[in-house]
Amino acid sequence: MVFMFWLIAIITLGSALAMVLNKNIFRSALFMVVTFIGVAAMYVLLQADFLAAVQILVYAGAIAIFIVFGIMLTVRGNMKQTNLFSKNAALAGLVSLVLVVINAIMVLTSDWPVSEAAPPVETVGQIAELMLTKFIVPFEVVAVLLLVALLGAIIIAKEVKKTS
Amino acid sequence: MQIFIDLANLIRGWITGMGISEAAAEIVMTAVGAVAVIVFILIHVILLILAERRVSAFFQLRKGPNRLGPIGIGQVLADVVKTLGKEDIIPAGADKFVFKIASTTFFATALLAYAVIPFGEGMIIQDLNIGIFYFIAIGSTATMSVLMAGWSSNNKYAMIGGMRGVAQMISYEIPMVFSLLGVVMLAGSLKMSDIVEAQKNMWFIVPQFIAFLIYYIAATAEINRAPFDLPEGEQELVAGFFIEYSGIRWALFAMAEYANMVAVSAIATTLFLGGWNAPFGLTFIPPFVWFMLKLYVMIFTFLWVRWTFPRLRVDHLMHFGWKFLIPASLANILVTGIGIYIYRAITG
Numbered sequence: 001m002v003f004m005f006w007l008i009a010i011i012t013l014g015s016a017l018a019m020v021l022n023k024n025i026f027r028s029a030l031f032m033v034v035t036f037i038g039v040a041a042m043y044v045l046l047q048a049d050f051l052a053a054v055q056i057l058v059y060a061g062a063i064a065i066f067i068v069f070g071i072m073l074t075v076r077g078n079m080k081q082t083n084l085f086s087k088n089a090a091l092a093g094l095v096s097l098v099l100v101v102i103n104a105i106m107v108l109t110s111d112w113p114v115s116e117a118a119p120p121v122e123t124v125g126q127i128a129e130l131m132l133t134k135f136i137v138p139f140e141v142v143a144v145l146l147l148v149a150l151l152g153a154i155i156i157a158k159e160v161k162k163t164s
Numbered sequence: 165m166q167i168f169i170d171l172a173n174l175i176r177g178w179i180t181g182m183g184i185s186e187a188a189a190e191i192v193m194t195a196v197g198a199v200a201v202i203v204f205i206l207i208h209v210i211l212l213i214l215a216e217r218r219v220s221a222f223f224q225l226r227k228g229p230n231r232l233g234p235i236g237i238g239q240v241l242a243d244v245v246k247t248l249g250k251e252d253i254i255p256a257g258a259d260k261f262v263f264k265i266a267s268t269t270f271f272a273t274a275l276l277a278y279a280v281i282p283f284g285e286g287m288i289i290q291d292l293n294i295g296i297f298y299f300i301a302i303g304s305t306a307t308m309s310v311l312m313a314g315w316s317s318n319n320k321y322a323m324i325g326g327m328r329g330v331a332q333m334i335s336y337e338i339p340m341v342f343s344l345l346g347v348v349m350l351a352g353s354l355k356m357s358d359i360v361e362a363q364k365n366m367w368f369i370v371p372q373f374i375a376f377l378i379y380y381i382a383a384t385a386e387i388n389r390a391p392f393d394l395p396e397g398e399q400e401l402v403a404g405f406f407i408e409y410s411g412i413r414w415a416l417f418a419m420a421e422y423a424n425m426v427a428v429s430a431i432a433t434t435l436f437l438g439g440w441n442a443p444f445g446l447t448f449i450p451p452f453v454w455f456m457l458k459l460y461v462m463i464f465t466f467l468w469v470r471w472t473f474p475r476l477r478v479d480h481l482m483h484f485g486w487k488f489l490i491p492a493s494l495a496n497i498l499v500t501g502i503g504i505y506i507y508r509a510i511t512g
Contacts, residue, residue, distance in 0.1 A: 024259075026259070026262070026315055026316075027259075027261075027262065030262065030308075030312070033305075033308060049292065049293060049294050049298075050293075050294050050297065053294055053297050053298050053300075053301040054301070056301040056302070056304070056305060057297075057300060057301040057304050060304070060305055060308070061301070061304030061305055061307065061308075061334075061337075063308065065330065065334060067311060067315075068311070068327060068330055071315065121293070122293060123293070123294075124293070124294060124297075124354060
């Protein structure tokens, strides 16, 4: 179990790093898929099977759309022109360093509770129940938000015809 | 057909007899199951290539392959030898790494889907709690491989094919998931064995006939078969996203397409046609045989549709998917919910 954890962790973080550092935008997106699948594998290790499947369906599956837009909007004949690297390396490094330090402090100072309870056998029902009772308002808000995004996309794509 | 289960138990007995831990034995058994699935797929690819040719010839009033051996069996062997002997050509302008792994990942996703297909009572590699949802999640990743193949080939036909593939597969995935939801609502579980068990008295094709039709149409689009074969339409795109592939890499794509066809047929059999349940109390025929019979009926309908209908136009495809199939599948969920409520109110 511990061995699997380290293996998956290395693959996930390694591909995340490769995604950021790769100069080819298409390959960056592919490494992102590997990262998402690695996260899904982590969920499996935590016995959250439903969440793992959602992770693959929503994130890894939707990357294809992401790539399509990425290619359509940015790709030039020469890959170097497509994926321009910023010159502000020093500033970016400083911001990243500060973020890492803040995160590290929070991780190290937090008191992590360890649960002795056995993992639930059936996860889908519990998630559904929580979503439709305790968290019904956030759930509906997200639904409305997505609907607005969808309508916005349609309006941008089709343009509203002026009716006088 | 208890023989497969007995065989599995025998192998399990051998492995644990060698003094390996329970977890390690489970890993070995999964590997054995994977090999069995690969053999299953290979046999069916060979059968389906021949079946497709014979069926298409039958529909077009031709004779089809009939020179090599009886009903052209030798033709398939000749094809296999030809494919294996071909040179593996990689275009100079291709993104070589992505080009090479695209065919493998496409076949791998097709293979992974078989983990949750119940071929008979107890004949399932992993009877996951989220069974059918796992199948949907794995199926959604096939889009990636299509796009990878289309983009890395550095060919405009391949690129257009890949883009069409993404648009089509993402669009038709939604009605497919919604149509399966009706069955899940009736069975009250995502687990494959529970869904099959729930159909003991009545197959779900009866109360969920609309869902079955939606699933069938969406599945045809998901596996890129005519009339939804736009990503590889011969007349416009030559071969679409795998135009630049040759030899064994091309064969992997072809095999994966047939494997996907068998997989969606198996899911249709499991969710709508009662899985390995025997109809009319004909239980003297073993469950595995029933499953295969229903599977072959489903596969035949896929062949039938392919050689009967003309290809759709791209914009018609999108209109049909978004403006008809998705509303219809949503309405099906609503009606199913109301139906379940009324049924409970009557029976108490």
